[in-house]
Amino acid sequence: MSTRFILDCDTGSDDAVAIFAAVGHPDLELVAVTTVNGNVALDHVVANTLGALDHVGARVPVYAGADRPFIRPDLPIPREVLNRDSDFQMAGLGFPEAASAVETGTAADFLVGAYLDDAYADVTLVATGPLTNVAVALASEPRLAERIPRLVVMGGAHGNGNVTAAAEFNFWADPEAAQAVLSAGVREVVIVPLDATHSAPLTDADCDAFERIGTPAARGAATLIRHRLDHDQATAERAAPVHDPLCVAYLARPDVVTERVRAFVSVETMGDRTVGELVVDTRPWCPEPPNATVALRASADVYRDFLETALGAG
Secondary structure (H helix, E strand, C coil), X not given: CCEEEEEEECCCHHHHHHHHHHHHCCCEEEEEEEECCCCCCHHHHHHHHHHHHHHCCXXXXXXXXXXXXXXXXXXXXXXXXXXXXXXXXXXXXXXXXCCCCCCCCCHHHHHHHHHCCHHXXXXXXXXXXXXXXXXXXXXXXXXXXXXXXCEEEECCCCCCCCCCCCECHHHHHCHHHHHHHHCCCCCCEEEECHHHHHCCCEEHHHHHHHHHHCCHHHHHHHHHHHHXXXXXXXXXXXXECXXXXXXXXXXXXXXXXXXXXXXEEEECCCCCCCCCEEEEECCCCCCCCCCEEEEEEECHHHHHHHHHHHHCCC
């Protein structure tokens, strides 16, 4: 039976690859997509999401979500300043203007309505952007924490961050939302941080393999991943983490995560140097019970196999 899920995302290049994989994999069913301000501004996120779905001929409902953080008026550093010296983040991903349109209603309202409906009792929520929509939904309907069966989050770093030494972008962009969600009491939380995504990077050889597959999804993924290899996320060996699809891979191939830890986690919301830091308390004497499973390492081979299967169908 397919794993059904909702994808909450801030569609940049890796989210688009996640969408391609979500639509194509035979063991997954993408129920809906909710969009959030993050990698790029919300209007670009919506356009990129609709364009990615149109690119693979998928008809999946899309809901527009928060256009600013949960509490703060903007990101800790405004996006135009953060990205001023880098071409890594593309506002538009190059898809033709979408023929499809967003649904009426907000992302948060959709999440509340969906998870209060027993028809969604088995639907996982996968969040690959800032957690603003999820925080807004939980704040408006606290019962949601008991109704979401599983939350899989791309965010945080147990080791080094990427926006700062301490923080990964998604948690840094809206730390109050991340802390609110992780402390809400959702039954099962899985966090896929930079530690896991950086342990399973993709390469030019992977892009070559995707291009040989030849489907619109595979060719589109190859183009987007090559952009990452060409810019500041690539190592000297031209291997780049492609973060968000790893969360989708986990749904179909949980063996993609090879090392994990159960721990009490929280997110720093105040420090000048540490705002957005994921704090993973693994002390045996931690006074708080574990509230999440944190992935620490992933298998590049399993990840490639998942992507080749998913992209080959789209």
